[in-house]
Amino acid sequence: MNKGDRKDQRLLAALTGLMVLIGAYIGFSLHREEQRRQMQAAALMVRAQQVMKVRADAFFTSAEERLMQEAFTISAQPRIDTTRLMDRWRSLMASNWPIVGVTLADGQGNTFGLTRSGDALLVSTRRVQGGRIVSTEQRVPETPGARTQTSRVVIPPLPDPRTEGWMSKALENNRDVPIWASAPVLRDGLQAMWASYRIRTPASGGPDQVLMFHVAPQRSEWLADNTMHQHAMVHFLITDDGRLLNRIPADHWSAKAIPAALAQWERGRGQSPSHIALPEGDHLLQVTPYDLNGRSLRLCTLVPADQAPLGQRPERRTLYALLVMDAMGLILCICLWIRRGQAMDRIRRQERRNRKQELRLVKALGEREVLNREVHHRVKNNLQIVSSLLNLQVSRLGDGPSRDEFLRGKLRIDTMALVHHKLYGLKDLREVDLDLFFRGLMGALTDLYAPQSRTVSHEVHTNGIKADQDAAIILGMILCELAGNAFRHAFPYATGGHIDVMVQVVEGDLHRLLVKDNGNGIASMGNRKPEQLGLEIVEALAEQLDGTFHISTGPGTTAEVLFRMRPVAPSGTPEVKAHA
Numbered sequence: 001m002n003k004g005d006r007k008d009q010r011l012l013a014a015l016t017g018l019m020v021l022i023g024a025y026i027g028f029s030l031h032r033e034e035q036r037r038q039m040q041a042a043a044l045m046v047r048a049q050q051v052m053k054v055r056a057d058a059f060f061t062s063a064e065e066r067l068m069q070e071a072f073t074i075s076a077q078p079r080i081d082t083t084r085l086m087d088r089w090r091s092l093m094a095s096n097w098p099i100v101g102v103t104l105a106d107g108q109g110n111t112f113g114l115t116r117s118g119d120a121l122l123v124s125t126r127r128v129q130g131g132r133i134v135s136t137e138q139r140v141p142e143t144p145g146a147r148t149q150t151s152r153v154v155i156p157p158l159p160d161p162r163t164e165g166w167m168s169k170a171l172e173n174n175r176d177v178p179i180w181a182s183a184p185v186l187r188d189g190l191q192a193m194w195a196s197y198r199i200r201t202p203a204s205g206g207p208d209q210v211l212m213f214h215v216a217p218q219r220s221e222w223l224a225d226n227t228m229h230q231h232a233m234v235h236f237l238i239t240d241d242g243r244l245l246n247r248i249p250a251d252h253w254s255a256k257a258i259p260a261a262l263a264q265w266e267r268g269r270g271q272s273p274s275h276i277a278l279p280e281g282d283h284l285l286q287v288t289p290y291d292l293n294g295r296s297l298r299l300c301t302l303v304p305a306d307q308a309p310l311g312q313r314p315e316r317r318t319l320y321a322l323l324v325m326d327a328m329g330l331i332l333c334i335c336l337w338i339r340r341g342q343a344m345d346r347i348r349r350q351e352r353r354n355r356k357q358e359l360r361l362v363k364a365l366g367e368r369e370v371l372n373r374e375v376h377h378r379v380k381n382n383l384q385i386v387s388s389l390l391n392l393q394v395s396r397l398g399d400g401p402s403r404d405e406f407l408r409g410k411l412r413i414d415t416m417a418l419v420h421h422k423l424y425g426l427k428d429l430r431e432v433d434l435d436l437f438f439r440g441l442m443g444a445l446t447d448l449y450a451p452q453s454r455t456v457s458h459e460v461h462t463n464g465i466k467a468d469q470d471a472a473i474i475l476g477m478i479l480c481e482l483a484g485n486a487f488r489h490a491f492p493y494a495t496g497g498h499i500d501v502m503v504q505v506v507e508g509d510l511h512r513l514l515v516k517d518n519g520n521g522i523a524s525m526g527n528r529k530p531e532q533l534g535l536e537i538v539e540a541l542a543e544q545l546d547g548t549f550h551i552s553t554g555p556g557t558t559a560e561v562l563f564r565m566r567p568v569a570p571s572g573t574p575e576v577k578a579h580a
Helices: 003-031 033-075 082-095 165-172 254-268 316-395 401-424 434-448 469-490 530-544
Strands: 099-106 111-117 120-129 132-141 152-155 179-182 193-199 209-215 236-239 274-278 281-292 297-306 456-461 497-507 510-517 548-553 557-564 576-579
Touching: 003 316, 033 082, 033 099, 033 193, 033 209, 033 236, 033 281, 033 297, 082 099, 082 111, 082 120, 165 179, 165 193, 165 209, 179 297, 254 297, 401 434, 401 469, 434 456, 434 469, 434 497, 456 469, 469 497, 469 510, 469 530, 469 557, 530 548, 530 557
Parallel strands: 456 497
Antiparallel strands: 099 111, 099 209, 111 120, 120 132, 132 152, 179 193, 193 209, 236 297, 274 281, 281 297, 456 576, 497 510, 510 557, 548 557
């Protein structure tokens, strides 16, 4: 598919999508107006719930921070001073109107609390002394600076705080966070909540203590304003059993809808928007969970929405404009479909021609690959025949220099056959991976020169360089000659050694082959011995690659072959393979 056809196809897809969207919008506007109003109301309810959760988070977080701050102050005191506690709590309750009471209890049942009662504060104390329980109450002025004299009154024993839900939940809590619980309704009809926090190992050395705040959310400035000015939307925070934590505006339409909404939610307890039909109009209701501290207390946000101000008819001009756009898009799509069909016919014809050509090329390449492998296989077989003939000739000779020369010649014939054998086993002969090729040769040479090579390890690093098969054959023969010399002469003792084989790109098409060992080094190059004929062979092979050969010693021996080779493929990631 050419570029023009792809462009037409993209344009066709865009116009088709536009037509679908326009048709969906028109049908939605004409036949689903009621559903659109409900979706708009649901979106407004989601926003109201978000506002409600943000305000609730601010309220509960503020209360928790003050609770933990007060608990930290108490835990740092070596001795509980009730007079100082009363003064501090009185200031705390004066500056935080939602806090209607503060109580400190310990694991032995002793309590000290301060509770707002009308225009004064009630101080209650419960002490366990020698098996007896003594409870007292005292009224004090709410203003911290007032000096009104009050009297302490002994009252019947107060209930054991360890049996209260706020203390038992705090003692059972393993996390270092406040725990929330529902509290009884206050005298003025407000729904209250308990927030308790466990004080572990206080400074006084006594048992664990629990600090509790008695909180009335309706008194909070965060939850007092529960309306959104747009569409007169309201939102509420309710307990899991359906009790409101903030007030209903007396002059608001929701004053009649909320009782019906709560009754309907109690029956189903669903989270999806539900419909409420009242004589005053239709309403939507949505309730979503709101968890405190990992579900220590589960609350819900409730949002009723009045659908009356949401419904508005779409204008006729908009509908006509959409219909005209839809017709134009349809005409364009038809034209493009015709053009696309013609283009696709041309593409299919071209693809059929390309497939036929590819099949012919694949067949020709396959035949060439088979011939190449057959050539290498036959060369290897012929070299093995020559090696066998030399072996027969060697068997007729006695020990001496002539036999040794025959054996060296036979070994070189065997290494040449080995090169063709390893090359024949590679998957791709057009791009010979020198890493796989050299690793195979080094492994075979290790077996060939056993037992001298048993204690010699080797490492191959070719940097992902690939070569054509002609260059690979010459490089393989050079490697066999240099590595064979190292196996035979570099490690005369059983202490072992190591051979490094590296191929690097020097610059452009100039490459370097290094064969380095840590053996005893090579003898002087002044008078070459008969066994150093292999070095002359390496020089001749290097010249075939338009290269040079250099050898250095101390410590060990390093043979360097600089040669030129046209790069076959981009270098891959380098691999280093070591074998013992």
